Amino acid sequence: MFRKTIEKAGLAEIYEKIQAGERLSREDGLRLLACRDLLAVGYLARLAREHLHGRRVYYVVNRHLNYTNICENRCRFCAYWRPPGDPEGYVISPEEAVKRLSEGPSPREIHIVGGVNPELPYTYYLELLSAIKEAFPRAAIKAFTCVEIDHLARLSGKSVEEVLRELKAAGLACIPGGGAEVFSGRVREKLFPRKIPAERWLEIARAAHRLGIPTNATLLYGHLETHEERVDHLLRIRELQDETGGFLCFVPLPFLPEKTPLRDEVRPTTGFEDLRMMAVARLLLDNVPHLKAYWVFLGVKLAQLALHFGADDLHGTVVEEKISEASGGREAEALSRAGIERLIREAGFEPVERDAFYRPVV
Numbered sequence: 032m033f034r035k036t037i038e039k040a041g042l043a044e045i046y047e048k049i050q051a052g053e054r055l056s057r058e059d060g061l062r063l064l065a066c067r068d069l070l071a072v073g074y075l076a077r078l079a080r081e082h083l084h085g086r087r088v089y090y091v092v093n094r095h096l097n098y099t100n101i102c103e104n105r106c107r108f109c110a111y112w113r114p115p116g117d118p119e120g121y122v123i124s125p126e127e128a129v130k131r132l133s134e135g136p137s138p139r140e141i142h143i144v145g146g147v148n149p150e151l152p153y154t155y156y157l158e159l160l161s162a163i164k165e166a167f168p169r170a171a172i173k174a175f176t177c178v179e180i181d182h183l184a185r186l187s188g189k190s191v192e193e194v195l196r197e198l199k200a201a202g203l204a205c206i207p208g209g210g211a212e213v214f215s216g217r218v219r220e221k222l223f224p225r226k227i228p229a230e231r232w233l234e235i236a237r238a239a240h241r242l243g244i245p246t247n248a249t250l251l252y253g254h255l256e257t258h259e260e261r262v263d264h265l266l267r268i269r270e271l272q273d274e275t276g277g278f279l280c281f282v283p284l285p286f287l288p289e290k291t292p293l294r295d296e297v298r299p300t301t302g303f304e305d306l307r308m309m310a311v312a313r314l315l316l317d318n319v320p321h322l323k324a325y326w327v328f329l330g331v332k333l334a335q336l337a338l339h340f341g342a343d344d345l346h347g348t349v350v351e352e353k354i355s356e357a358s359g360g361r362e363a364e365a366l367s368r369a370g371i372e373r374l375i376r377e378a379g380f381e382p383v384e385r386d387a388f389y390r391p392v393v
């Protein structure tokens with residue numbers, strides 16, 4: 032039955048390629064992104080997903096910490112940042128961070144990101160990691176996007192490799208995927224001209240991979256970017272992954288314009304668009320093992336559906352995620368372990384609690 036649906040959707044050639052284990056091209060990516068038969072695209076992504084993970088869906092007991100909202104990058108799409116000296120600006124001290132993270136269940140993964148704060152010394156970052164590592168020896172610390180790592184290299188006058196080595200010695204286990212946004216120079220110039228260019232982001236990810244520090248990668252879509260720019264973004268991730276194998280997971284993030292300066296120019300993405308983007312990411316990124324349905328941005332209900340459109344990771348139980356909350360994130364609260372497992376089981380999959388490296392927690 033699906034064969035006919037696939038043919039009718041104009042995806043027969045792509046289906047053949049997937050069956051033969053052949054890599055999809057840029058043109059295939061564009062065709063999939065333009066396809067209005069969502070179930071046909073989703074079916075192909077499910078084949079790819081099942082080939083990699085069977086019925087398994089991963090989640091992690093984690094915590095988020097956004098240590099400062101003071102940022103000098105002033106990205107136009109961001110509602111989170113405050114300028115230095117702003118009464119709403121904050122910095123969380125290492126002691127306070129440990130105190131906040133101690134509330135709730137003991138995490139396996141601690142996700143730490145913040146603004147590019149010119150007022151914080153380099154030592155703050157090392158102290159933050161050391162204090163958290165000492166208090167939570169069982170948890171892997173996933174901290175600081177490539178944008179923050181670039182800032183730390185400039186701040187300390189050290190090379191990226193040196194900074195990464197020092198952060199690793201202080202407790203860093205892996206690096207989150209933020210800051211990639213969309214690699215298009217055109218969009219970067221319009222929306223976040225102060226942020227590091229794509230080449231620098233990729234160079235820092237490459238350096239981390241070479242030092243044995245895995246990273247994630249994201250795509251922020253649904254603002255000014257074209258389909259071509261989305262596909263090119265995915266292909267640059269795929270290319271680097273061929274070289275290093277260091278990306279653990281890819282995370283498509285729909286842009287949430289509600290509380291940003293772009294709210295009058297950009298309409299929020301639709302569920303259709305979000306599911307199709309998820310599926311296309313699974314199909315083009317044949318060498319990135321995991322694909323995350325980040326429920327904090329997608330909303331719990333859509334994230335659950337995304338499991339049928341290529342996603343194999345429902346992220347985590349999450350407590351306190353300030354960045355998406357500031358942008359009008361659909362759900363910035365916590366999910367319990369039982370709640371997340373229910374979502375996975377109800378969708379017909381088998382929940383697997385993981386650590387930061389996707390090893391099952393036993």
Ligand code: SF4
Nearest residue numbers: 102104105106109112
């Ligand atoms: Fe700063 Fe990140 Fe917001 Fe850009 S997206 S303004 S770098 S906090």
